Amino acid sequence: MEDKTNDKTEVKSAPEAPAGPGGARLFVTSSPHFLNNESVPKIMHTVVLALFPAMAASVYFFGFRALLLYAICIGACLLTEYAFQKYMKRPIKIYDGSAIITGILLAMTLPPGFPVFGAILGSVFAIGVGKQLFGGLGFNIFNPALLGRAFLMATYPVLTTTWVEPRTVQKAVDAVSAATPLALMKFEGKLTPILDLFTGNVAGSLGETSAIAILIGGLFLRYKGYVNWKLPLGYLGSMAIFSGIFWLIDPSKYPDPLFHLFAGGAMLGAWFMVTDMVTSPTTDIGQWIFAITGGIMAVVIRLFGGLPEGVMYSILFMNAFVPLLNKHTRPRVFGAIKAKAE
Amino acid sequence: MAENNGYSLWYEFKKGLWQDIPPFRLVLGTCPTLAVTNSVINGFAMGMATLFVLLGSNIIISAIRKYVAPQVRIAAYVVIIALLVTVADMFLAAFFPPVSKALGPYVPLIVVNCIILGRAEAYAQKNPVVPSIMDALGIGIGFTMSLMVMGFIREILGFGSLFNIKLIPPSLFEPWIVMILPAGAFLVFGTLIAVVNYISSRKSAASDKA
Amino acid sequence: MNPVTKMFMNLVGVGVVSGVILAAVFYKADPMIQANKEKELKEAIFVVLPEARDYKILKKSLGQEEFTMYAGLNEAGEPIGLAFKADGGGFQGNIGVMVGLDLDYLKLKGIRILDQLETPGLGNRIANPEFEDQFKGIEIKPKVEYIKNRKPEKPNQIQSITGATISSDAVVKNINNAIEKALKSFPTKEDLLAAEKAVKPASATVKAKEATDGGK
Numbered sequence: 001m002e003d004k005t006n007d008k009t010e011v012k013s014a015p016e017a018p019a020g021p022g023g024a025r026l027f028v029t030s031s032p033h034f035l036n037n038e039s040v041p042k043i044m045h046t047v048v049l050a051l052f053p054a055m056a057a058s059v060y061f062f063g064f065r066a067l068l069l070y071a072i073c074i075g076a077c078l079l080t081e082y083a084f085q086k087y088m089k090r091p092i093k094i095y096d097g098s099a100i101i102t103g104i105l106l107a108m109t110l111p112p113g114f115p116v117f118g119a120i121l122g123s124v125f126a127i128g129v130g131k132q133l134f135g136g137l138g139f140n141i142f143n144p145a146l147l148g149r150a151f152l153m154a155t156y157p158v159l160t161t162t163w164v165e166p167r168t169v170q171k172a173v174d175a176v177s178a179a180t181p182l183a184l185m186k187f188e189g190k191l192t193p194i195l196d197l198f199t200g201n202v203a204g205s206l207g208e209t210s211a212i213a214i215l216i217g218g219l220f221l222r223y224k225g226y227v228n229w230k231l232p233l234g235y236l237g238s239m240a241i242f243s244g245i246f247w248l249i250d251p252s253k254y255p256d257p258l259f260h261l262f263a264g265g266a267m268l269g270a271w272f273m274v275t276d277m278v279t280s281p282t283t284d285i286g287q288w289i290f291a292i293t294g295g296i297m298a299v300v301i302r303l304f305g306g307l308p309e310g311v312m313y314s315i316l317f318m319n320a321f322v323p324l325l326n327k328h329t330r331p332r333v334f335g336a337i338k339a340k341a342e
Numbered sequence: 343m344a345e346n347n348g349y350s351l352w353y354e355f356k357k358g359l360w361q362d363i364p365p366f367r368l369v370l371g372t373c374p375t376l377a378v379t380n381s382v383i384n385g386f387a388m389g390m391a392t393l394f395v396l397l398g399s400n401i402i403i404s405a406i407r408k409y410v411a412p413q414v415r416i417a418a419y420v421v422i423i424a425l426l427v428t429v430a431d432m433f434l435a436a437f438f439p440p441v442s443k444a445l446g447p448y449v450p451l452i453v454v455n456c457i458i459l460g461r462a463e464a465y466a467q468k469n470p471v472v473p474s475i476m477d478a479l480g481i482g483i484g485f486t487m488s489l490m491v492m493g494f495i496r497e498i499l500g501f502g503s504l505f506n507i508k509l510i511p512p513s514l515f516e517p518w519i520v521m522i523l524p525a526g527a528f529l530v531f532g533t534l535i536a537v538v539n540y541i542s543s544r545k546s547a548a549s550d551k552a
Numbered sequence: 553m554n555p556v557t558k559m560f561m562n563l564v565g566v567g568v569v570s571g572v573i574l575a576a577v578f579y580k581a582d583p584m585i586q587a588n589k590e591k592e593l594k595e596a597i598f599v600v601l602p603e604a605r606d607y608k609i610l611k612k613s614l615g616q617e618e619f620t621m622y623a624g625l626n627e628a629g630e631p632i633g634l635a636f637k638a639d640g641g642g643f644q645g646n647i648g649v650m651v652g653l654d655l656d657y658l659k660l661k662g663i664r665i666l667d668q669l670e671t672p673g674l675g676n677r678i679a680n681p682e683f684e685d686q687f688k689g690i691e692i693k694p695k696v697e698y699i700k701n702r703k704p705e706k707p708n709q710i711q712s713i714t715g716a717t718i719s720s721d722a723v724v725k726n727i728n729n730a731i732e733k734a735l736k737s738f739p740t741k742e743d744l745l746a747a748e749k750a751v752k753p754a755s756a757t758v759k760a761k762e763a764t765d766g767g768k
Contacts, residue, residue, distance in 0.1 A: 118516070121518075154523055155518040155519055
């Protein structure tokens with residue numbers, strides 16, 4: 001697989017790509033792009049750093065159990081990556097940090113009481129099927145962590161939807177089971193106070209409860225320049241506007257936009273999954289379409305679908321359109337003449 | 343045909359079991375392969391119903407191949423296949439109501455199973471009755487085996503049971519519900535195609551060396 | 553032979569022969585298929601009306617549609633309850649429920665999930681006896697309700713399945729809709745008993761002797 005990059009550009013360059021001066025072709029390639037001293041490991045390790053506040057918040061709210069799940073998922077992801085790369089005779093690149101991120105993100109989407117064997121299974125699926133079978137980092141169509149989570153959701157529908165009250169795991173032997181704010185809203189019409197949603201003092205998956213912690217991490221990434229601001233802004237913005245329309249129509253039936261932004265996986269998804277460099281479009285228009293449609297999808301699933309939460313499926317769904325978006329939103333090269341329709 | 347009957351008949355039978363095994367090599371008949379294989383019993387019943395229809399259609403079509411005008415052959419074949427499928431459907435509903443209920447609309451859907459019309463077009467209409475029987479048996483048994491393998495994997499992972507008997511206690515193994523859902527069918531199907539391709543590429547590599 | 557004639561003969565021949573064979577098979581198989589269906593129906597009725605030994609089919613047209621109900625009969629041939637099928641959408645497909653109701657229209661005698669396509673391991677737990685048995689003795693007035701994660705407090709409540717609220721909700725909704733239809737068909741017990749007297753038990757077609765006893 002030494003000629004990995006060549007493969008990639010060949011796939012991306014459509015036959016009508018115009019020849020530039022000197023016969024060189026202009027390529028639109030998938031990120032991550034390398035600029036001066038940036039490298040994949042550096043980007044990835046910064047992302048891990050950005051995930052720290054959310055991890056700390058989950059350990060505070062869900063205790064030792066959260067730490068255990070992070071360790072299991074990271075370990076299983078690294079091992080799977082190693083095993084696949086070894087078996088497929090690819091260069092071993094487990095130190096680039098991408099598997100660590102997948103492990104952390106997968107653990108963040110799991111309920112605190114999730115069993116260890118399930119976490120291992122999800123990690124193996126995320127890295128094995130979600131990433132390595134597609135060809136490794138840069139070739140995967142879907143966000144591996146979300147794919148692992150979707151697989152677990154179908155495999156263990158009960159375990160993935162059994163939640164506990166925050167700060168009960170460490171106090172009592174039996175954690176108090178509870179419903180997530182989104183489930184409360186959907187099935188019982190109860191709204192959770194925004195402050196609890198903001199700090200994370202609610203039932204939910206490990207990493208998605210504390211909006212403030214994710215926001216800190218996300219803004220740090222933005223400051224570092226690793227996050228394209230269009231993606232989270234488009235996703236959260238379209239969620240807010242679209243849910244706001246329904247809220248204005250009937251405030252008693254539909255929750256307000258702020259609730260949508262802070263409840264469930266919206267924050268985590270918008271800052272760390274929508275922005276995944278590999279599985280988001282490369283062009284400006286493509287990114288806007290990707291993020292805005294994704295946000296609308298998430299609200300549609302939440303309000304009218306069978307499930308209380310729609311962030312995961314909305315992102316996976318939009319991931320599938322990324323190659324199409326890249327192809328059809330490619331900007332015209334300056335000076336190039338539009339091919340005559342014949 | 344007469345001089346090397348023994349060899350060729352055996353070949354006609356054998357090719358359906360591996361070389362032309364319908365779902366994995368020809369990628370035909372994938373609809374029932376994905377839809378009804380959440381248990382071994384269902385896979386077996388579906389395979390047998392298909393085998394019956396395939397055998398009947400191959401025999402009849404091969405027998406009448408010289409009398410049917412080529413322009414209307416497809417129409418005639420479809421009527422024959424539909425007849426056999428309806429008979430199979432009624433037979434299951436009369437004698438095995440639970441199986442019939444589990445297979446649901448997929449027994450009537452054998453009509454549009456590409457394997458049946460595929461074998462009629464590709465084989466039975468050009469060959470005598472006896473080789474056509476061997477062809478139908480080989481392909482039909484190959485298909486049944488494929489469905490049972492799919493059913494085996496999906497049942498043991500999805501229910502923790504085999505032949506509807508609980509094998510693994512739930513305390514030891516939490517069944518993977520995904521395996522009995524359509525998504526699991528696609529995962530198992532893809533994995534099995536990969537395995538079959540892997541084995542045959544190994545085989546051909548070995549025969550190239552030899 | 554003229555090719556057009558040949559084509560014509562081919563298709564007519566295939567069609568006629570197939571038709572004859574199909575008719576013969578149908579003649580043989582149809583009684584058995586009907587018997588299987590009836591057996592299934594009977595079992596479902598006897599599960600939701602445990603004292604029943606026989607049943608009568610009561611039909612009533614409500615506007616456009618015809619609503620079919622079954623009066624369960626005890627050994628003496630007296631009606632002991634009303635059973636009917638409740639159909640409606642679930643999470644993934646139709647959920648068909650057989651509902652057993654007492655003659656005073658006060659309590660459910662039992663329910664049985666006949667058809668469902670809910671998620672295996674989650675929604676399809678509505679077909680588990682633990683869920684079905686909850687409905688025994690539940691009051692139907694004002695209507696059947698479900699609550700989540702708690703033991704039922706009122707006599708008209710059952711507990712929904714954790715993680716499968718939509719499926720549980722669908723079952724309860726179907727039951728309430730069907731009860732409404734049954735009440736519309738026979739607003740009072742007297743209406744029901746009068747209608748029940750007018751028809752013969754289902755077993756009458758099979759066993760002539762019992763029919764004369766049960767039809768009194």
